[in-house]
Amino acid sequence: MAQRHPDRTDPTADDALARYLREQATEFLRALRQHRERGTEDTEAPALALRRAARRISGTLHTFRPLLDASWSDGLRTELAWLSGTLAREHGYAARQERLLAALQRLSGASALPGQGGYGGAGSSDAAAAPKPAERVAPAQGRSTLTVGAAKAGALLERQLTLSRTRAHSTALSALGSSRFHGVADSVAVLASEVPLRKEASAHRLEPFAADLAARLDEAVTALPLVRAGHPYNAEALVHGLAADTAPDSQDAPWHQVRLLLRLHRYAAEVTAATGGGPVHLLGAAEALDRHRDAAQAASAAAAAARTPRISPATAYALGVLHADQRHEVEAARFAFQGAWHLTPEASGALRTGGVPSP
Amino acid sequence: MAQRHPDRTDPTADDALARYLREQATEFLRALRQHRERGTEDTEAPALALRRAARRISGTLHTFRPLLDASWSDGLRTELAWLSGTLAREHGYAARQERLLAALQRLSGASALPGQGGYGGAGSSDAAAAPKPAERVAPAQGRSTLTVGAAKAGALLERQLTLSRTRAHSTALSALGSSRFHGVADSVAVLASEVPLRKEASAHRLEPFAADLAARLDEAVTALPLVRAGHPYNAEALVHGLAADTAPDSQDAPWHQVRLLLRLHRYAAEVTAATGGGPVHLLGAAEALDRHRDAAQAASAAAAAARTPRISPATAYALGVLHADQRHEVEAARFAFQGAWHLTPEASGALRTGGVPSP
Numbered sequence: 001m002a003q004r005h006p007d008r009t010d011p012t013a014d015d016a017l018a019r020y021l022r023e024q025a026t027e028f029l030r031a032l033r034q035h036r037e038r039g040t041e042d043t044e045a046p047a048l049a050l051r052r053a054a055r056r057i058s059g060t061l062h063t064f065r066p067l068l069d070a071s072w073s074d075g076l077r078t079e080l081a082w083l084s085g086t087l088a089r090e091h092g093y094a095a096r097q098e099r100l101l102a103a104l105q106r107l108s109g110a111s112a113l114p115g116q117g118g119y120g121g122a123g124s125s126d127a128a129a130a131p132k133p134a135e136r137v138a139p140a141q142g143r144s145t146l147t148v149g150a151a152k153a154g155a156l157l158e159r160q161l162t163l164s165r166t167r168a169h170s171t172a173l174s175a176l177g178s179s180r181f182h183g184v185a186d187s188v189a190v191l192a193s194e195v196p197l198r199k200e201a202s203a204h205r206l207e208p209f210a211a212d213l214a215a216r217l218d219e220a221v222t223a224l225p226l227v228r229a230g231h232p233y234n235a236e237a238l239v240h241g242l243a244a245d246t247a248p249d250s251q252d253a254p255w256h257q258v259r260l261l262l263r264l265h266r267y268a269a270e271v272t273a274a275t276g277g278g279p280v281h282l283l284g285a286a287e288a289l290d291r292h293r294d295a296a297q298a299a300s301a302a303a304a305a306a307r308t309p310r311i312s313p314a315t316a317y318a319l320g321v322l323h324a325d326q327r328h329e330v331e332a333a334r335f336a337f338q339g340a341w342h343l344t345p346e347a348s349g350a351l352r353t354g355g356v357p358s359p
Numbered sequence: 360m361a362q363r364h365p366d367r368t369d370p371t372a373d374d375a376l377a378r379y380l381r382e383q384a385t386e387f388l389r390a391l392r393q394h395r396e397r398g399t400e401d402t403e404a405p406a407l408a409l410r411r412a413a414r415r416i417s418g419t420l421h422t423f424r425p426l427l428d429a430s431w432s433d434g435l436r437t438e439l440a441w442l443s444g445t446l447a448r449e450h451g452y453a454a455r456q457e458r459l460l461a462a463l464q465r466l467s468g469a470s471a472l473p474g475q476g477g478y479g480g481a482g483s484s485d486a487a488a489a490p491k492p493a494e495r496v497a498p499a500q501g502r503s504t505l506t507v508g509a510a511k512a513g514a515l516l517e518r519q520l521t522l523s524r525t526r527a528h529s530t531a532l533s534a535l536g537s538s539r540f541h542g543v544a545d546s547v548a549v550l551a552s553e554v555p556l557r558k559e560a561s562a563h564r565l566e567p568f569a570a571d572l573a574a575r576l577d578e579a580v581t582a583l584p585l586v587r588a589g590h591p592y593n594a595e596a597l598v599h600g601l602a603a604d605t606a607p608d609s610q611d612a613p614w615h616q617v618r619l620l621l622r623l624h625r626y627a628a629e630v631t632a633a634t635g636g637g638p639v640h641l642l643g644a645a646e647a648l649d650r651h652r653d654a655a656q657a658a659s660a661a662a663a664a665a666r667t668p669r670i671s672p673a674t675a676y677a678l679g680v681l682h683a684d685q686r687h688e689v690e691a692a693r694f695a696f697q698g699a700w701h702l703t704p705e706a707s708g709a710l711r712t713g714g715v716p717s718p
Contacts, residue, residue, distance in 0.1 A: 109599035150601040232591030233691030240468035241680050242509040306676045316672035317665045320679020321600050328687055332592030 013206040017064055018195040020271045021057060025192035028053035032185060040173065044091070047172070051087050054080045057191065059267040064209050069196035076191075079184045086175045092297070093165035097158060099298045103325055104154045104318070108147065149314030153322060156305050156315060210268040217261040221341060224254055229334040237331035238324055252296045255334065259289035284340030292333035299326035372565045376423055377554040379630045380416060384551035387412035391544060399532065403450070406531070410446050413439045416550065418626040423568050428555035435550075438543045445534045451656070452524035456517060458657045462684055463513045463677070467506065508673030512681060515664050515674060569627040576620040580700060583613055588693040596690035597683055611655045614693065618648035643699030651692035658685035 031049035038046065058080040061073040175181055190196075228234050240251065262282060305311075306319040390408035397405060417439040420432040534540055549555075587593050599610065621641060664670075665678040 104601065106594065107597060107599075107601040109602040147601055232694055233687065235465065235684075235687070235691075238466060238680070238684060238687075240466075241684070242463065242466040242506055242677055243468040306672065311672050313665065313670050313672055313675035316675040317679040317682075318601055320676040320681075321597070321683045322679075323676075324680045324683030324687070325594070325597060325600070328592065328594070328597075328683070332594075335591055 012202050013204050014067065014197050014201040016206060017060070017067060017201070017271060018197060021060055021191055021195045022193075024053045024056045024060070025188045028057065028188050029185070029192060035176065047087050048091070051084050051091075054084045054087075055263070056267050056270070057188065058084070059264045060271055063213050063264055063268045064206065064271070066209070067198060067201040067204060069198060072196050076184070076187045079180070079187065083175065083181065083184055087172050089168035090165055090172055093161050093168055095294060096298050096301050097161040097165070099294060100157050100161075100302060100322065100326075101154055103298070103322055103329075104150050104157075107318075107321060107325060108150050147314070147318070149312070149316075149318035152312060152315040153302075153305070153318035156308060156311065156319075157301065160305055160308070161301065206268075206272045210265075210272050213261070213265055213268050217258070217265050220254065220258045220261050224258060224338075226338045226341070229331075229338045232335055234331065237334070238327040241324060241327055252292070252330070255289060255292050255337075256296075259286070259293060262286050262289060282340075284343070285337055288333050288337035288340055292330055292337065295326045295329035295333060299323050299330065302326060371561055372563050373426065373556050373560040375565060376419070376426060376560070376630060377556060380419060380550055380554045381552075383412045383415045383419070384547045387416065387547045388544070388551060394535065406446050407450070410443050410450075413443045413446075414622070415626050415629070416547070417443070418623045419630055422572050422623055422627045423565065423630070425568070426557055426560040426563060428557060431555050435543070435546045438539070438546065442534065442540065442543055446531050448527035449524055449531055452520050452527055454653060455657050455660050456520040456524070458653060459516050459520075459661060459681065459685075460513055462657070462681055462688075463509050463516075466677075466680060466684060467509050506673070506677070508671070508675075508677035511671060511674040512661075512664070512677035515667060515670065515678075516660065519664055519667075520660065565627075565631045569624075569631050572620070572624055572627050576617070576624050579613065579617045579620050583617060583697075585697045585700070588690075588697045591694055593690065596693070597686040600683060600686055611651070611689070614648060614651050614696075615655075618645070618652060621645050621648060641699075643702070644696055647692050647696035647699055651689055651696065654685045654688035654692060658682050658689065661685060 028050060031046045031053060035043050035046035035050060058077050061068060061077050065073060225236070228236055236251070262285060266282060266286065302319050302323040306316050306323070311319075387409060390405045390412060394402050394405035394409060417436045420427060420436050424432060584595070587595055595610070621644060625641060625645065661678050661682040665675050665682070670678075
């Protein structure tokens with residue numbers, strides 16, 4: 001206890017870290033129990049909770065690696081990444097299907113749900129920006145106004161994504177019954193009772209590790225083309241929309257990377273909250289990057305569907321419009337991110353010094 | 360001369376109006392002479408000058424109609440509208456072809472020309488928003504990076520629009536050789552020497568007519584969905600992109616109408632400039648609406664090309680992306696218009712009262 005700061009009454013770093021990991025491990029085990037109890041039905045919520053806890057454990061093991069038994073936690077992280085990835089796939093296909101079919105409805109002038117009038121963000125909270133009541137129609141009615149191409153594109157996407165989703169569901173179920181998964185569950189059970197901290201962990205504070213992460217985040221955000229993103233309608237996201245190579249991936253990658261760093265940063269803030277670090281208000285920025293990722297994947301799915309052999313030109317045309325629409329959503333999300341980021345204390349480097357953001 | 364304002368040394372209303380019409384009529388006749396001297400080659404500049412003068416004469420006859428011999432000027436306006444429309448068509452197809460092929464280059468990640476990196480407007484003046492030097496390639500090289508679909512779409516559009524353009528060129532040449540055109544030229548020649556003013560014209564000021572027009576413009580702008588247009592990425596312009604009906608036309612029409620009123624307003628300002636009305640700075644707003652019109656027409660051309668029988672799905676897909684891209688340009692132009700409009704004295708109603716805008 002000699003290293004404990006004399007002015008602080010907070011728990012020590014190792015206490016806070018161990019408590020957070022134990023909590024998340026307990027969450028993981030609880031979600032797993034629920035998932036098993038429900039059998040094959042209605043497992044979406046427990047699967048979400050499993051992934052949520054897995055991501056937090058994995059992220060925390062990563063950020064505070066020097067305080068933990070390295071080989072044990074590296075091994076667990078690899079296994080948690082496999083598990084999260086496997087569980088996320090089904091949810092991803094479902095979300096992509098929902099997003100693409102909603103976009104097709106909107107593109108057909110038949111937005112059935114509130115808030116589908118635009119790309120979300122600033123526009124949707126404005127009364128004048130919301131679809132007029134007369135424009136809102138029931139989904140069934142909306143469907144009938146689809147052109148042949150839009151209807152065929154919707155049916156094609158529904159078929160392809162449902163198939164992918166079903167496969168992902170089977171894979172996830174197999175994974176949860178595998179001996180590999182039982183190994184992960186055993187490791188997490190260990191974590192729930194006994195966090196493998198290194199002996200010298202109590203000599204450290206958590207903040208420097210969180211600050212390292214904040215610095216990496218800051219650096220990654222600085223490398224983004226934020227000036228361009230701040231100019232609406234810069235047409236950047238679609239600039240390679242018809243290129244032969246997989247160019248969108250290369251322009252999207254730095255944004256995806258910032259999304260992951262923001263997530264790690266949020267988890268680190270959850271850990272350090274107990275030792276004086278304040279809550280951080282990065283939700284707007286994080287949501288924008290989630291939207292960025294979802295739209296980018298939806299745009300890819302539309303492009304992939306257009307490569308299906310023997311589709312009609314009308315279907316292909318609708319998929320082209322849909323692809324471009326989702327790439328513009330990517331651009332809209334970047335615009336929203338730069339707006340949200342400039343409102344955060346991170347933008348002024350406050351978090352790097354471990355400071356508590358002002359309200 | 361009794362009605363002349365005692366404080367003014369400006370020419371009377373009828374003097375100013377007659378002088379402006381004479382000037383434009385003279386311009387018209389000069390352009391016509393040049394057009395004839397050049398035969399069938401290189402007639403673009405004279406044709407542009409002809410249309411420019413015809414639009415100004417027609418607009419002025421419309422705005423100041425009560426000061427002029429009504430049946431004579433109504434007859435001439437009808438004929439000038441026919442002539443402008445006929446001459447504009449060739450230019451329109453050429454501009455549309457250029458815009459669509461440039462967009463295909465940009466969408467293939469091969470912007471060859473400066474300023475093609477975005478939709479113009481705010482973005483293009485920003486150094487960070489311009490394409491990086493490494494991204495600029497020669498047109499020939501750019502062409503080779505087009506996907507099969509983009510290349511085929513480009514070839515299809517080039518073929519269709521070149522055909523339309525050639526036909527429009529022939530029609531324009533026939534029109535300029537027709538007896539109907541000679542009738543127009545004779546009327547304009549009359550205007551160049553003797554403007555048919557009504558006797559009581561000298562008893563009026565020009566400003567009330569210009570103010571009426573400004574009020575109509577103001578009313579038309581107020582009816583536009585400017586709040587929505589001011590939210591970037593509102594996805595409004597593409598909302599009917601896949602609808603079965605011709606919905607884009609109905610949402611574009613009020614903007615096209617404002618474009619025409621802005622033009623009339625500019626011509627009226629040119630007339631009244633001699634009697635104390637100041638120059639108006641509506642260029643930004645007018646340019647945005649020109650872009651709006653051009654992009655809307657280009658989007659329609661891409662959609663029309665996609666209805667060509669027996670095109671490949673890859674071609675149709677590229678045309679879908681292109682259509683959506685141009686509809687987003689429509690949305691970008693609306694965003695630019697609302698930004699420009701709020702900077703104009705018109706936005707505060709200054710012109711309606713005939714006031715001179717502050718510098």
